[in-house]
Amino acid sequence: MGCFMSKNADTKASRIARWRATGIVALRDSKLKTFPDEIITLDTSVRTLDLTHNRIVDIPVEINKLINVQRLILAENFIERLPVSLGKLQSLKLMNLDGNRITSLPDELDQLVRLERLSVSRNLLASLPVTIGSLRNLVLLNVSNNKLQSLPESVGSCSSLEELQANDNLIEDLPSSVCNLSHLKSLCLDNNNVKQTPLNLLKDCKALQNISLHGNPISMDQLQQMEGFQEFEARRKKKFDKQIDSNVMIGSKGLDEGVDL
Incomplete structure (x- = not known):
């Protein structure tokens, strides 16, 4: 022994x-x-x-x-x-x-000033703390598969954010501050209750290359009529042209991935 x-x-x-x-x-x-x-x-x-x-x-x-x-x-x-x-x-x-x-994230999250990637998918979050806007170095935020009905207005202060994933929630509207995310490249909101997006989303988010809104009440016509849609389409196409030139495999959605409704 x-x-x-x-x-x-x-x-x-x-x-x-x-x-x-x-x-x-x-x-x-x-x-x-x-x-x-x-x-x-x-x-x-x-x-x-x-x-x-x-x-x-x-x-x-x-x-x-x-x-x-x-x-x-x-x-x-x-x-x-x-x-x-x-x-x-x-x-x-x-x-x-x-x-x-x-079920909730502490307000003290705002002290994580160097945080670049935060993923809390498949939890029971009903809301996000207002203090999340203090995460100025955050590049990726994944809050998919929760119980969120909205995103806080402060999310627009996450000035480095490039990818926002909020699929499979209960979100109806996006805060207008999302338009402040000048580095945002990908916005994924599949399977929510989104009926419309902020009017200046495509105009102001000049880095945006991908919007995924599959399983929402919003229509393709609504996006096409928004100011900045043509410029968004050009960025989306350029992104996939580069992937093809680099022999990157494209998924089953192919070139339709840019706007998925």
């Missing part, structure tokens, strides 16, 4: 030493029910933390000790709420919380 315990201790010690040396903690598919305490003891050493596909329900408040973590991947767990201390992870660039049971 002593030898067995010693071997286990050595294994755990070597694992922690490896994590500390590489900065990468990966425990995917490990059947974890709780957040491992030993991860917290690594504090400033952790750069990437991946606990995908476990059974974790709670994230400890002490996660704020991982001040140098840049990639936090907690997808496919049973997480219901996020601690406000998550806002202390100010080195964070990517956070993936897909496939959990999260």
